Amino acid sequence: xxxxxxAETASDSSTGxxxxxxxxxxxxxxxxRTVLIAYAVLIAAYIYVPIVSLIAFSFNEGGLxxxxxAVTTSWYAELFANEAVVSSIVRSLKVALVVTVIxxxxxxxxxxxxxxxxxxxxxxxxxxxxxxxTPGITYGVGATLFFNELLGLDKSLWLAIPVHVVWALPFAVxxxxxxxxxxLARNEQAARVMGASNWTVFREVILPQIGPTVxxxxxxxxxxxxxxxxxxxxxxxxxxxxxxxxxxxxxxxxATPELFxxxxxxxxxxxxxxxxxxxxxxxxxxK
Numbered sequence: 001x002x003x004x005x006x007a008e009t010a011s012d013s014s015t016g017x018x019x020x021x022x023x024x025x026x027x028x029x030x031x032x033r034t035v036l037i038a039y040a041v042l043i044a045a046y047i048y049v050p051i052v053s054l055i056a057f058s059f060n061e062g063g064l065x066x067x068x069x070a071v072t073t074s075w076y077a078e079l080f081a082n083e084a085v086v087s088s089i090v091r092s093l094k095v096a097l098v099v100t101v102i103x104x105x106x107x108x109x110x111x112x113x114x115x116x117x118x119x120x121x122x123x124x125x126x127x128x129x130x131x132x133x134t135p136g137i138t139y140g141v142g143a144t145l146f147f148n149e150l151l152g153l154d155k156s157l158w159l160a161i162p163v164h165v166v167w168a169l170p171f172a173v174x175x176x177x178x179x180x181x182x183x184l185a186r187n188e189q190a191a192r193v194m195g196a197s198n199w200t201v202f203r204e205v206i207l208p209q210i211g212p213t214v215x216x217x218x219x220x221x222x223x224x225x226x227x228x229x230x231x232x233x234x235x236x237x238x239x240x241x242x243x244x245x246x247x248x249x250x251x252x253x254x255a256t257p258e259l260f261x262x263x264x265x266x267x268x269x270x271x272x273x274x275x276x277x278x279x280x281x282x283x284x285x286x287k
Contacts, residue, residue: 020055023038051267058260075257085262091157095241096225103221106165107172108214113204114177115185128170128253133286136230139163144234156236163232171224172217179213219273227270242266 060213061072080086110128114121131139143163184206191201207214231241245258250276 012249015207019109023050025248029257052261054267055264056189058257060257075219075261077259078262079265082258084240085242085245088240088242091239092226092242094258095157095160095164096222098161099168099225100218100222102161102165103168103172103225104214104218107169107176107217107221108210111180112169114173115180128173131166131170136167136228139232140234143231147235157236157239159234159235160228160241164228167228167231168221168224172221175217175220176210176213179210179216181209184209206240216278218278219276223270223273227266 040096058066058075059071059073060068061070061074103217140163143159144155146157147159155160187205187209188201192206197203229241229247232239232241233244233247236244242262246262249256249259
């Protein structure tokens with residue numbers, strides 16, 4: 001009887017300990033999940049509340065005053081009536097289009113080549129990544145020393161093109177490497193076995209499968225170039241691009257509702273482009 005009582009007590013103690021351990025694990029998991037959710041909400045608020053405020057105030061008839069007076073689109077009308085701002089937007093679009101073409105071609109070639117083993121493969125990747133990790137203003141100073149001082153070139157809008165390509169190229173290569181289908185090499189090899197030439201393989205096999213990802217990388221390159229300011233600040237001269245024009249206006253006077261309207265317009269367009277790029281990359285990966 002004593003041994004039976006002892007066994008029952010030990011069993012009850014073991015069951016109680018298991019229940020306590022299980023409850024503690026569940027409590028810890030719930031607590032951790034709650035903390036992570038709260039952290040994610042705070043980060044999202046920190047990122048998006050300024051953007052939402054920017055868009056909201058761009059429609060406020062009272063300008064930067066609070067509370068809102070009434071909803072209006074007059075600030076957008078004044079924005080697009082400002083010739084200096086419109087000219088800067090056109091310049092940014094021109095540079096971004098040229099940068100997109102160059103970056104897309106170079107990044108596609110680099111991503112396709114990087115699938116193979118060759119000498120200096122890792123070194124080339126590190127060199128590409130320097131375009132991301134180098135601080136923008138530091139690279140801008142180096143660019144003006146190289147182009148304007150060493151080469152003796154006059155400051156010009158088009159000097160921003162190589163600067164923007166160095167900035168956008170690593171992002172485009174990363175996007176392409178992530179979006180290349182894993183079965184592409186097998187399809188390419190099968191086409192070669194069947195006697196297809198290099199150009200035929202590229203046109204009929206490779207390009208159709210990586211096409212959506214290439215378009216996505218192009219959109220990323222366009223967005224990065226269009227919104228870039230610090231790296232090209234010292235090489236463009238008087239031909240301000242859109243971000244530099246915003247800096248010059250904001251530095252000379254208080255932020256105006258027109259700047260809020262421009263920021264809202266740029267943010268919405270950039271977001272739509274990036275969403276479109278993400279869909280293209282996802283579609284390409286699924287295909």
